[in-house]
Amino acid sequence: MGFFSKVKKLWVSPEERAAKALKEYLGEADQPDQKIEPEAPAQQETPAPQKAVEFEPKAEVTPTPAPEPAPEPTQEPVSAPVVETVAVPESAGKARIIEPVMATEAKSDADKPQWQRDLTKALQQADPRLSVWLDLILDGIDTAGDDLWDRLTFLLKALEAPADEADDFVSRFKEWLDDMDYEHVDEFRSELQYRLALALELEDEEDERSRLFIKLSEGLSKTREQITKRLDALLSSHSAFDDDFWEEFEEILIMADVGFEATSELVERMKTRIRNSGETNPENFKDLLREELDEIFKLPKRIKAFNPPEVVMMIGVNGVGKTTTIAKIAHREQMQGRKVLIVAGDTFRAAAIGQLEIWAKRVGAGFFAKDEGSDPAAVAYEAIDYAVKNGYDLMLLDTAGRLHTKTNLMEELLKIRRVLGKKHDEAPHRSILVIDATTGQNAMSQTKLFNEAIGVDELILTKLDGTAKGGIMIAVTMQHKIPITFIGLGEKMEDLRPFNGADFAKALLM
Ligand SMILES: Nc1nc2c(ncn2[C@@H]2O[C@H](COP(=O)(O)OP(=O)(O)OP(=O)(O)O)[C@@H](O)[C@H]2O)c(=O)[nH]1
Ligand SMILES: [Mg+2]
Structure with a gap:
């Protein structure tokens, strides 16, 4: 989905940079409009596999150049997709510039709403740490609403997120709040910080690490x-x-x-x-x-080396958490800019397919399934075609988890493995x-x-x-x-x- 894919990592001296950039922001009023055009739609409509249920991820995706589909989709292995050099964002430095993107929206400092001026100053003086920024953004806000969206958008734009990605981040978060029926800051603060950390690739920084450590210690x-x-x-x-x-x-x-x-x-x-x-x-x-x-x-x-899509097979006995873990991984990966396809390889229960579809929708991933009772290996086979055609980076295959003592489950999983390997080099990776x-x-x-x-x-x-x-x-x-x-x-x-x-x-x- 490419959240903040254009955020530059240049935090050589964060305090200085933040201060400098924000000073410029306060000073510079009439900048030319820097609005970044939304990226082209993720992909063209592709023919649906028979009986397949699918939907596209909601978020915009930087399309991975989709290789031509294999000429004979039902038998031939997919010709190894050429790994185009995907434009990897410069990964040189360690952080990001706070830049006056918002300056485009105001004629002069005096025209800016008071809250923007206050917030700019507060951010300028604050430690450049996510938790501190979030404290400032949420200061005085108790519930979700326009004030929060304005402030959040302001923060994202000040962090140089392209306008469309910032708006997308906010609208997805709003949707999630609706889904979860959350309203109060204390219900969603932690999820908001988690999403920001992933989107801004801040999870490895000290501030985030200590938050993760607290969570781990509690757990x-x-x-x-x-x-x-x-x-x-x-x-x-x-x-x-x-x-x-x-x-x-x-x-x-x-x-x-x-x-x-x-x-x-x-x-x-x-x-x-x-x-x-x-x-x-x-x-x-x-x-x-x-x-x-x-x-x-x-x-x-x-x-293992792989040509996209990376294929991940999730296995395990009944009820251990395979399906929910797939959803969690899809969520993480999507937030980090990968285009994820969730595949319903557990075809034994209609409820399992339905549950996965709901998760896929909720996290904004693509979804591929066939009817209840279909052969799971056939689902996996067709899903690879679908993933390749549509330029997915990662395919997460859910599998059934009946008792491991029943040998037929193992046989079935082996069959899926074999089919994946025939179809896509080195799969499952x-x-x-x-x-x-x-x-x-x-x-x-x-x-x-x-x-x-x-x-x-x-x-x-x-x-x-x-x-x-x-x-x-x-x-x-x-x-x-x-x-x-x-x-x-x-x-x-x-x-x-x-x-x-x-x-x-x-x-x-x-
Ligand atoms: N407390 C807690 N619950 C979890 C965790 N991971 C999964 N669960 C719960 O475990 C239950 C089963 O999760 P599923 O993802 O449906 O498990 P599954 O392996 O797909 O189950 P089957 O499809 O029946 O084989 C759900 O209620 C999850 O919310 C976890 O880390 N902690
Ligand atoms: Mg399951």
Whole structure:
């Protein structure tokens, strides 16, 4: 959707730049109109696959040059789409200029409404941090309404967002508020900040990272309680690393769902670390454990080269959160400017198709489905054609999640995999297994089964909020050596978080 794709990253000296740009803004009144024309519509109408239900994403998309469709769509694999050099926004610097785009709308400083002048000054003096900006934008505003939209548009334009993208951002946010029936700032502030952070690519900046860390710490509170309370008691009651200490430590890990095998390995690794460090007093044990966990989570991500679209297959047993996680990923990716197609590969229940369609609409992604009962592999096959033809960057394939003990599910998933691979080079580029953290050790057997049968490139653990079984993260990583890429900390869109092992270890052992 290309939100703020034109925002330049030039924040070499943010304070100076912001101050300078805003000063210019206050001074410069009669600038030529810089309005950026909306981009051309995303794509032309393409013939619908038979019986397929589809709709286009609402947002405007910078079209990825769509390669010609394969001449014989039903049999031939899609000829590998040429990867055009997609105009990558200059990724040089680290931030953005606050520029006087709004100056085009006022003849002089005096003509500007008072709130604009006040807000400009406040922004000029503020720390260039998203949370601070948002505080200023929301100052004195209790509910959604014209004041908020004006202020938000003002902020986006001052951040050099092209006018059409800024307006699009605001209108999508309004739609979301309507959908959710939210009105008060405290109901939507956090989602607003999340959207801004993604759109402006600020998620890695310190301010955002600390917000994410707070969320992670809250989500892990039950697991932490389980581990840390007992660990603290252990540390205060022992003055040496004796057998008794290690036995109790082992027990704590087992109780926190780290599992027997991973626990034994972790205890051994900690013994080695302690020996190598020369540490004799348990009081620094937590620091060393944190370092060990950080080490454990440092698994390389398996990256496959791909020609667009990138094809991601979401697998996992019933009810773990595959469908909602697809929606959350689609939301994130769309906010970051990728054009996403959601594909309903779970064809067993009409309700599943309907649920996915609603999500796709809500997050503004494209949607591809066939009738209930269709062959999922055929859906996947046709969806690739559709995605290629329409220039999608990312295709997220939902699959059914019936019990993993029924072998036919595995056979079916394998068939889908094979078809995808025949149709599109190296597809699926990622198979993501979604597991529900609340199922504890069950998650371990699911990972083993799926990995052996289908192959799993990444894990997403959902429902970490509200469970004391977060130790499963350690177990699954140690035993299967598959990287965890995201974790689910709640039901909202913003509750899907990129997983960071160091932050996890820190939040767990506070
Ligand atoms: N608390 C919490 N709930 C979650 C999380 N992720 C998903 N859920 C909820 O889990 C429930 C099941 O999610 P779905 O996405 O439908 O699961 P699924 O794997 O697609 O299920 P099937 O299609 O039946 O196989 C929903 O109510 C979600 O809102 C999470 O991280 N935290
Ligand atoms: Mg589902």
